[in-house]
Amino acid sequence: MKVLFIQVGGTIDKDYPKVNKGYAFEIGEPAISRILERNFLGFHYEIVSLMRKDSLDMTDQDRSQIRDFCNKSEYTKIVITHGSDTLVETAKTIGQIKGKTIVLTAAYRPERFSNSDADFNVGVAVGALSNILEGTFIAMNGLLIHPDRCYKNEKTGRFEQL
Template identity: 65%
Template structure:
């Protein structure tokens, strides 16, 4: 089995700027590469950086580029790192792509931070993509959810499932 990891940006990939002045973050190299290198994994993988944006800056043009890439790739097991603020919107936009299992994940703190949830969320995404059949999902906070049935709670910051 081979998993394709796609970086789109978000907090998971953020790092301090390399300049001496400023407080802003910048999107760094894919965090998933560092996580997988230190893990005892039993699968092959490839990492592609499609774009590096904070999720608040991701627009429908970016989503169209992502969807076209997903439709054209030969890979059928795909994990996408994405910022949590607009993850459900992007995952819903991508929708179900026949023959593909797609899992979006991210982190609340950059992977480079000691207390980050990045390793855990990537692990949940990897476990999920191994057992799920086709569809698009979100793996955050130890939960696996459909993009249409979840949201990021504005108070807690956690992903919750909508009441139907």
């Protein structure tokens, strides 16, 4: 299996500020590279940093760019690391691309934090690639959900299925 990992930003990639007296986290190098390096993988992969945006700053044009990039890619297995706030919206924009399995995932805490859920969510996303032939899905909270049946519960912050 060959997998393309696409970084578009979000909490998963947030890192401590590089400037003195900086309070806000900044989106750094792809967290996925550190996650994959820590594991004994049975597949080949490539990592592309398409953009580094907080998902709240993502525009319809950004979402179209992500969809077009996936559509043009030679890869048929793709994982997109994204922010959780607009993850469902981006997944719906990507839609179903014939012959491709695309899984979007995120993290509630940056991968740099010891109590991050990033590794788990990426593991669920990669596991899904081996078991689904085609479609776009969201991997969060140990679930794999089709975007049309997925929402983020405003009270709990968890992704749930309709």
